[in-house]
Amino acid sequence: MSKAEYRPTTGGGCPMILIKRLCDTLSPLKRPDVRELKEALAAIGCTPELVAPYVSEPERLPYGRNVLYRSDEVEAIVVHLPARSETYIHDHGSSAGCALVVEGIMQNAMFQVDERGEAAYVAEFRMREGQTILAPKGQIHQMSNPGARRTVSLHLYSPPLSGAKTYKRAEQYVLDYVI
Ligand SMILES: [Fe+2]
Numbered sequence: 162m163s164k165a166e167y168r169p170t171t172g173g174g175c176p177m178i179l180i181k182r183l184c185d186t187l188s189p190l191k192r193p194d195v196r197e198l199k200e201a202l203a204a205i206g207c208t209p210e211l212v213a214p215y216v217s218e219p220e221r222l223p224y225g226r227n228v229l230y231r232s233d234e235v236e237a238i239v240v241h242l243p244a245r246s247e248t249y250i251h252d253h254g255s256s257a258g259c260a261l262v263v264e265g266i267m268q269n270a271m272f273q274v275d276e277r278g279e280a281a282y283v284a285e286f287r288m289r290e291g292q293t294i295l296a297p298k299g300q301i302h303q304m305s306n307p308g309a310r311r312t313v314s315l316h317l318y319s320p321p322l323s324g325a326k327t328y329k330r331a332e333q334y335v336l337d338y339v340i
Contacts, residue, residue, distance in 0.1 A: 179211040183230040198259035198317045207315045209264040216241045236321035242312040247305035250280045254324035258296035265312030272301040280328035
């Protein structure tokens, strides 16, 4: 049986409700794929009120990150992107991931590695409250908050994150001549 970690961070209201839902929903899972992670996110039923006690301020990173649950199989993290902030361009190591936008809006930009090992832009999508982002293993992306208020999201990863890498954005060369 896997051991789970809990890091409830504050009192007030009923902050343990979310931790209990995470434990109840995630503890039976064995190496879930992105589809199962999406189903688990829906079953958890996270709301802005339930997640509020766990929203942390940025410290070493440009965004707040609070691990609420971790077992050998799954990790659950609350991410807080302050207004007009962004993550680094990154992958998730050998993990698959899924994220629910709980509060605010999120811009999700996708990249692929070019021949120099840099991140070449592919596409981006704007996600709103209640929408889910799927991140199959190997996906490279960057999340940002273009809004004037905070963005809070709940992320699940399987297996728990390790070995995630950041990438330099590939230069886009625009020539004002062609010959
Ligand atoms: Fe990510």
